[in-house]
Amino acid sequence: xxxxxxxxxxxxxxxxxxxxxxxxxxxxxxxxxxxxxxxxxxxxxxxxxxxxxxxxxxxxxxxxxxxxxxxxxxxxxxxxxxxxxxxxxxxxxxxxxxxxxxxxxxxxxxxxxxxxxxxxxxxxxxxxxxxxxxxxxxxxxxxxxxxxxxxxxxxxxxxxxxxxxxxxxxxxxxxxxxxxxxxxxxxxxxxxxxxxxxxxxxxxxxxxxxxxxxxxxxxxxxxxxxxxxxxxxxxxxxxxxxxxxxxxxxxxxxxxxxxxxxxxxxxxxxxxxxxxxxxxxxxxxxxxxxxxxxxxxxxxxxxxxxxxxxxxxxxxxxxxxxxxxxxxxxxxxxxxxxxxxxxxxxxxxxxxxxxxxxxxxxxxxxxxxxxxxxxxxxxxxxxxxxxxxxxxxxxxxxxxxxxxxxxxxxxxxxxxxxxxxxxxxxxxxxxxxxxxxxxxxxxxxxxxxxxxxxxxxxxxxxxxxxxxxxxxxxxxxxxxxxxxxxxxxxxxxxxxxxxxxxxxxxxxxxxxxxxxxxxxxxxxxxxxxxxxxxx
Ligand code: NOJ
Ligand code: NOJ
Numbered sequence: 023x024x025x026x027x028x029x030x031x032x033x034x035x036x037x038x039x040x041x042x043x044x045x046x047x048x049x050x051x052x053x054x055x056x057x058x059x060x061x062x063x064x065x066x067x068x069x070x071x072x073x074x075x076x077x078x079x080x081x082x083x084x085x086x087x088x089x090x091x092x093x094x095x096x097x098x099x100x101x102x103x104x105x106x107x108x109x110x111x112x113x114x115x116x117x118x119x120x121x122x123x124x125x126x127x128x129x130x131x132x133x134x135x136x137x138x139x140x141x142x143x144x145x146x147x148x149x150x151x152x153x154x155x156x157x158x159x160x161x162x163x164x165x166x167x168x169x170x171x172x173x174x175x176x177x178x179x180x181x182x183x184x185x186x187x188x189x190x191x192x193x194x195x196x197x198x199x200x201x202x203x204x205x206x207x208x209x210x211x212x213x214x215x216x217x218x219x220x221x222x223x224x225x226x227x228x229x230x231x232x233x234x235x236x237x238x239x240x241x242x243x244x245x246x247x248x249x250x251x252x253x254x255x256x257x258x259x260x261x262x263x264x265x266x267x268x269x270x271x272x273x274x275x276x277x278x279x280x281x282x283x284x285x286x287x288x289x290x291x292x293x294x295x296x297x298x299x300x301x302x303x304x305x306x307x308x309x310x311x312x313x314x315x316x317x318x319x320x321x322x323x324x325x326x327x328x329x330x331x332x333x334x335x336x337x338x339x340x341x342x343x344x345x346x347x348x349x350x351x352x353x354x355x356x357x358x359x360x361x362x363x364x365x366x367x368x369x370x371x372x373x374x375x376x377x378x379x380x381x382x383x384x385x386x387x388x389x390x391x392x393x394x395x396x397x398x399x400x401x402x403x404x405x406x407x408x409x410x411x412x413x414x415x416x417x418x419x420x421x422x423x424x425x426x427x428x429x430x431x432x433x434x435x436x437x438x439x440x441x442x443x444x445x446x447x448x449x450x451x452x453x454x455x456x457x458x459x460x461x462x463x464x465x466x467x468x469x470x471x472x473x474x475x476x477x478x479x480x481x482x483x484x485x486x487x488x489x490x491x492x493x494x495x496x497x498x499x500x501x502x503x504x505x506x507x508x509x510x511x512x513x514x515x516x517x518x519x520x521x522x523x524x525x526x527x528x529x530x531x532x533x534x535x536x537x538x539x540x541x542x543x544x545x546x547x548x549x550x551x552x553x554x555x556x557x
Contacts, residue, residue: 063518064369064468070475075512077482078505079121082114085502086138090145091166095486095498100386103486103498105171107163108149108182109240110503113326115142115189117506120513123196139193143210146186147221159183159228160237176238180229181251184258185326187225191261194222207269214271223274226262229255230281234288239303240319241377246306249292250319253327253335256285260329286334292320293341298423300335300345302378316349317378318397321404325510333419338408340424346404347427352379357393357490365476372469374398374477374488385487385497392487392496395474399507402470406514409463413521416449416528418459431462449525450532457525464518471511484508 085093092111095103118135125132145168154161154170160178163171194207213220218227233255239248259282266275292301294315302317303310324337335341353373354360360373374393377383381391412418420428422443429439432455440455441447449456477488479495484504486497 063464063515063522064472066367066369067468067471067475071471071512071515074475074478074482075509078484078508081483081500082117082502082505082509083138085500085505086114086118086142087166088141089167090138090141090143091164091168092142092502093166094163094503095501097498097500101498103501104166105163106145106149106166109162109179109185111142112182112185112189114502114506115139116185116192117509118142119189119193119196120510122193123199127200136197140210143190143193143221146190147210147219150221150224158232159225160232162238162242176242176245178232178237179240179242179251180232180235180237181240181248181254183225183228183232184251184254187222187229187258187262188254188326190222190225191258191265194265204269212265212269212271214266214269214274216274222265223271226258226266226274226278229258229262230278233259233281233285236305236307240322241381241383243383244303244306244310244313245308246303246310247288248304248319249289249300249302250323250327252285252289252292253323256282256289257327257329259285260332289335293335298344299348300341311378311382312380313378314380316345316352318349318375318394318400319378321346321349322396322400325400325403325407337404338411338418340421340427342404343408343427344423346401347430349379350375350401353393359393359477359488359490359493362476362493365472369472370469371473371476372398372401372466374473374490375401375470376487376490385485390490392490394487395484395495395501395504396486396507398470398474398488399504399511402467402474403507403511403514405463405467405470406511406518409460409467410514410517410521412456412463413460413518413525416456416525418447418456420445420447428459431459449528453529453532457529460522460525464515464522467511467515467518471515474508 085096087093091106092114093104094107094110098104118138122132122135122139125135148168149164150159152164152168152170155172156162156178158178160180160182161170162175162177162179162182165171190211194211197207198204208214211220212222214223218224233252236246237251238245240250259278263275263278263282266272266278291304294301297315299315300320301315302319303313303315320342324335324339324342328336333339350373353375356379357374357376363371365371375397376391376393377397382388384390384392418424418428420441420443425439425443426436428447429436440452447456477493477495478484483495483500485495485499486501486504487495489496
């Protein structure tokens, strides 16, 4: 275990390749170092994003009750989603934690978010204590008053406690960051006792003990070992050990650390070198819904299970991106609405994205699968994420599965990428290529948001799915997770704006720089930033 270090939980909240490759265009004209060449983010999208963000924010909060339960949707029949799912609630409360972090200290908004989060903390503790049919914390959904759901269901679902643990940790860190005393955290979130009666430690203990076991995946359909579940379990254990240490719970820190490393090894098994794909489910039992492997779960896993500073199977890894690309092509062909490629402004649209190719769930029964709002927003988020991440680093680590992805982003013929696997594509060395990559990626993110805009009614209401034939919203109305996914995508977009600006400064500096340059690209960039910030 690494030596003691300050906890870093800066999961970036702020957080045209596809559009180029969708229509088979070639990358943007290569231009001079400064100003940055390549396509910019589409400024005409901004007013809609702002409006849809506000609607999403309000709708999301309306789905959180004062007792701390979060409904998946207000729909009580066809389908009945009027329950609190552990997974959906965690993803929604993660957004509330981000809002809390961003809120001005002492503002009424900050107080409102904080009080919702504490209600969620207390409600979660109650749910952990209610006897249920899973016989543990893997029970996927409850009634909104906290009673267990007695019907048959795909259980257990072990991604829930991991996602919830991540929410507790992010909140605790944000709370401490705001200079509050740790007393309340110790009392209500993490008590360092064993066995523990506090919700975070209980979740972490459950994750550490349950990760090797099979269970149902986030789509609640297949029993097996899942990439998504393991990815979020690993993130919970990774942040968990750091947090345990912060709470002086050394023994637990060691234990979680040990398991985080083991989950990591197990995650590798999901990479198929033969198919050059990450496979969501291994060792399934019973019905696997005829799945061949391509699954949105992998993309969501990389985002939700991402660990700051860690590059293992993270969103911009070749493994994740080649899988995402492959699935995107398949989705393009799968849904009739994706044949329409331009919106009413003439802007290009990425394909609407569903859960997995063989899906037949229509939002209520089983007449055929559709694209999902959270899938399409998830793609936008992934692309913005990579654009911002690479722009912030000023280099890209080139790996074997990444090469075909980068070639596609650039519209280059296969085999013509200039850097071999194992090398670095440095901004300083290949400024045009580099800026085209990050520019094309963010523009592709916009293409996915344009797709979302195209299918969202003017009142901004978002359901679970988008009808594959006629493009109208369908399935559970006002799905909390749809709104959450839109909001997190826009935060990543804001991060792109910031990082592009930074890259511009770096480019400028490089253009005027004389004399030899430092060997280490990153350090050089830091020096530039330091220099610039002095003025
Ligand atoms: C509801 C589940 O939430 C959904 O994921 C699943 O596809 C359908 N039931 C059918 O099992
Ligand atoms: C069905 C989805 O497959 C599942 O992931 C989700 O938890 C429930 N709907 C509730 O939104």
